[in-house]
Amino acid sequence: MPPNAVLKLHLYELADRLASRPFFLSVQRGLALTLPLIMIGAMALLVKDFPLLALHDALDAAFGPHWRLFCDDLVAGTFGIASLAVLCAFSGVMTSLDNQRNADRMVSPTMATVIVLASYFVVCAPSETVSWQHFFSLDQGMLPALLVGVSATSLYLRLCRIRRLQLPFGAVGHDPVMRDVLTAMPAGVLTILAFALIRLGFTAAVAADLHAALHQLLAIPFRGSGDSLGFGLAYAGLSQVFWFFGLHGPNMLFSIEEHILVPAGAANAVACALGYAPPHICTKAFFDAFARMGGSGSTLCLILAVLLGSRDNGNRKLCLFALLPALCNVNEPLLLGIPLVLNPVYALPFVLTPLVQTVTAYLATACDFVPRTIAAPGWTSPALLSGALATGSLAGPAMQLVNLALGAAVYFPFVKLSDQLRSQQGKRVLDALLRTVTSGSPGPYGRRCLDRPGEEGRIAKILANDLERALSRDDQLYLVYQPQINAIHDQVHGVEALLRWNHPVFGFIPPPLVIALAEDTAQIARLGHFILVEACTQRAAWKEQVGNDLVMSVNVTPRQILDPHFDRRVEAILTEAGLASKLLEVEITEATLLEPDAATLASLGQLRRIGVRVAIDDFGMGHTSLRYLREFPVDTVKIDRSLTQGGRRGVNDHIVRTIVALSQTMGFMTVVEGVEEAGQLARFLSLGCATFQGYLFSRPVSGEDCLRFIRNNARP
Incomplete structure (x- = not known):
């Protein structure tokens, strides 16, 4: 077997294993469930901070100053509680998946969420002098929320399996949920107490809470770092590794941004104002302008690669949908839609692209081809405009164009590989669905395809929606004819x-499966x-x-x-x-x-x-x-x-x-x-x-x- 075929096979097997793991599914789905909050918050920030005074003047004339308060309320109600939303979503999803794997022991997802939420507050509660919202926000609270979500949910589910910890209640009252609550109560109490002890350990170690302890730990590798290329690569690389696991990379490294990158940008601005040469290359504006075009992972480059090289119409449509947010550096639709989070196929280019862009931008700046960044445009400033604002020169957007081309080139072969692997996975799932259809065993609601669990059910629902659209078109469904002699x-x-359906992504769909999908959806x-x-x-x-x-x-x-x-x-x-x-x-x-x-x-x-x-x-x-x-x-x-x-x-x-x-x-x-x-x-x-x-x-x-x-x- 050729080496590239072996690599594809290993990647396919790895992707398949990860996709079926409850933990990875819980992370992906937990993040996906909070996507509406992220998108609304991002759009509110975009409107509020858009670097075009004419837009602000028009909104002031139309709505007065209240539109800013409106945007602030949206941001506070979305970004401001995003970590809590992810915590609850993850816990509920992980419990539901655990119930599917252990049908003989059902745990209430709602109760699990309540227990995990209490554990989070116990271990992360800040001092009275600090705003609570600071700890719940997307930029400050995501890492603690996911760590507590994973550990508390796992501990609670394990304790629920121990029969000695289950209170021996039969039917209690008229509501069966009451029995479930009382039976699992010892497990819930022990979980909360465990996190109270963890908090006690932080206090003894002179760390105020989990949040403070994590930020102190993450700052250790960057102590004493200078304005070097090595520092830039370490910062960009670690940020991407966090993002790959579903954690907002720049926000996880907020202490580095706060204590190193932002002061470096301020020093550049002061030096420029005094007529001196700006001393720093690595600033927050530098990374935002040259290594985060489209958001972390430089996902604008991925969009270009997909639109140029992918045959997957689903991903192409997703990229077109995500293009406008990505222009303003909001990349969650791609992170969770393709997905990029926990996807081994895109792990290498997702980390490598910002590293390549950091190297090229750093060397171009060090050689004075590109001015050093002197301003910090809002993080939602569109690509090319952000380059011009950050450097005060047309060399900034020119550097961005070079990095966009380089990033698209890095992503391109992996887009092709992803198409091939998805096609193979699609064929495997279609074969399984076809076996289900021909076996004649409907699901619990009498449907042969749509009631299937896991990936089969998901693909069946996609195909069912696509079949409805195909019936309104004339380019996918057609007939062929076989003579009788x-x-x-x-x-x-x-x-x-004989019916044929040439699906734009999955190719030929077997006629018995098409008929079953049509029957399941009353089509x-x-x-x-x-x-x-x-x-x-x-x-x-x-x-x-x-x-x-x-x-x-x-x-x-x-x-x-x-x-x-x-x-x-x-x-x-x-x-x-x-x-x-x-x-x-x-x-x-x-x-x-x-x-x-x-x-x-x-x-x-x-x-x-x-x-x-x-x-x-x-x-x-x-x-x-x-x-x-x-x-x-x-x-x-x-x-x-x-x-x-x-x-x-x-x-x-x-x-x-x-x-x-x-x-x-x-x-x-x-x-x-x-x-x-x-x-x-x-x-x-x-x-x-x-x-x-x-x-x-x-x-x-x-x-x-x-x-x-x-x-x-x-x-x-």
Whole structure:
């Protein structure tokens, strides 16, 4: 196996393992659940701090000074409590996932969130002289919140598993939740007490709380650091490592920003005002302008790489949606949508891109190609504008353009790799969904696809939404046609219309899965109407070029048959297409277990009365086959491909011979499906069969190719 193929395989396996881990899922989903807060807060900050005075003057004229208060309230209610929101979301998600893995022991996600929230306040409560909001905010509270969320939730769930800690309550009161609360109460009490002891340890170590202890720890590697390239790479790299694990990198290193980068920028501004050369290269404005275009990870570069090189329409649409926020350095839609957080495929470029950009910008600045940063534009200042404002020169935006190109080049091969891995993963999930569909085992709500857990259910929901959109378009769903050959007379007897869906991301979607998705979402009537219209229109288009007895066969589902207006819908389609009813045959799949009750018989009887033919598909091995022959008005029986397997004089031959004899006695026609070899054809001809369908004669082909095949095999 080539080295690059081995690397792809390892990355795929690693991504698959990480995606299935409850911890990583909890982090990704916990962050994703807070995305509305992040986006609203970011937009409020963008409006409030946008570096265009004309916009502020227009808002003052329209709303007075109140629009600033409005933005402040939005920021306080979103960014101001973001760490608490992540803490609660993570705890609830992790508990729900634990319940899925341990169905015999259910823990209330709400109670788990309450316990974890209490643990967070116990270990992180600040002194009375400090604002609480400072500790709940996105920039200051995220790391403590995630650490407490992970540790407290894990501890509480482990304690809940210990039977000796479960209070022996049966039914308590009229609400079953009361029993759950009382049973898990010792575990909750012990969890909170454990974090109280941790807080006591911080106090003994002369650290006010967890928040202060963490910031002291993170500042240690940067003590005594100068304005060097090594410092810049260490700061940019560590920031990206935090971001990869879902932690806001610059905010995690706030003490470095506060004590080193911001003072360096202020010193540059003072020096410039006094007429001296600015002394520092590494400032907050330097990293914001040259290594965080689009947000941490320089995600504007990723957007460019995806738009230029990705074939994944889903990611392309996501990037277009994220383009405007990314221009203002808000990258959460990409971090959580692609995702970049905890995604091993993008780990290397996500960390490497800002490092490369730091090196190029540092060297360009050291060589005086780019002025040193003298101003600190708002962090939401758009790319190119931020470069001009930070340096006071057009060299700033020129440097940003160079770094955008370099970053896109770093991301580009990983975008291609991500497409390949996602395609492989999609095929694996589609295979699993197809097995679920063909097994005939619906979920708890009677749906065969949408009720599936995990990745299968997620992909099923995506496909279901895409199918609804595809039904309104004309470029994804289409029909192909497979001829049915009368081998005795050597001519085409009929054609079966077969559905195809070419999904823009997952490629070919198996027809049984398409039908199951349509049934799960109540789209089967629309899909069935589409198939009938396309097939009848195609057959009508052949009217002057083929014989008057060529039948078009179309598969229908039980839900279509049981529609009391189905016969009228079919008749209307035939009339609109200008097609005689005798040239349409509807196929009922034996495996669908359509009951031959009064409603079914009435529907099929109506179809027969208007002249439409009825066929039983996949006939032979199901337990309802003979019952169908007895109860249903049948014109054609299609012998299942499972009976075409095996050697001569086997049991299958006896079954086929019996079906042929029945067809002669009862007056219906037989079609043998799945004929792929000349030996099979000779075998079934010897058993009395005459009409065949399979790859030996023709694969399913387009309407144009099918017509060519029919005309080439017509009688002279």
